Amino acid sequence: MAATTLDAPNAHELARFYQRLLGWPVQKEEPGWVEIAPPDGGAGLSFQTEPLYTRPQWPSSRSEQQMMTHLDIEVHDLSSAVDHALALGATVADFQPQSDVRVLCDPAGHPFCLFSR
Template sequence: MIGTLQTYALDCPDPGALAAFYAELVGGKVEDDGGEWVELVGDFGTTLSFQRVADYRAPQWPSQDGPQQGHIDIGVTDLDAAQTQVLALGATLLEDWEGQKSWRVFADPAGHPFCLCAC
């Protein structure tokens, strides 16, 4: 095991509003610092996060023409070691900010984005 499931993040135009919707749906506490990222924390096993995206376009169901616009964050204790491991599994590094951030973005072998986040 390389890390633990930390959050599932959804792209959206208004993170606070979408978090409030899901709080009514599944419970939990909205943690909003007024920024571009809002979290819904509860006892449902992982955090549900909401990320503001400029020019957001909603996915179309069941069409395959629009992306589903979500990603998984995996918490790891050693970003460098975890990066080596996921690359060996077939992931592709998409962004690492030259080591200046506490997370790195990868694509899984099918192209879905996910992040390794220091915890």
């Protein structure tokens, strides 16, 4: 697998969020499309502008756009990683199913999890 692609109302804005969150450089950028990847190689993240994008609902409900996928991001210090994500524009999800994982939403509304082993 080369990458996971996230749709967004603005691919460039969402890519900037994840670039700053993960510290990954941009690999490719063109109108409506951005790719970032870890500097040491491996699968990256791509972002695609989708004019009809609808924010997913977390937790899921039958009447709202459901989350189709989410990212799990391992961190060294959960509390400082949450603070960093919030400073970049993430929000903490109201529903937290586990005490050792924090569910946040990126600026486009995609849920993602931060966890520490």
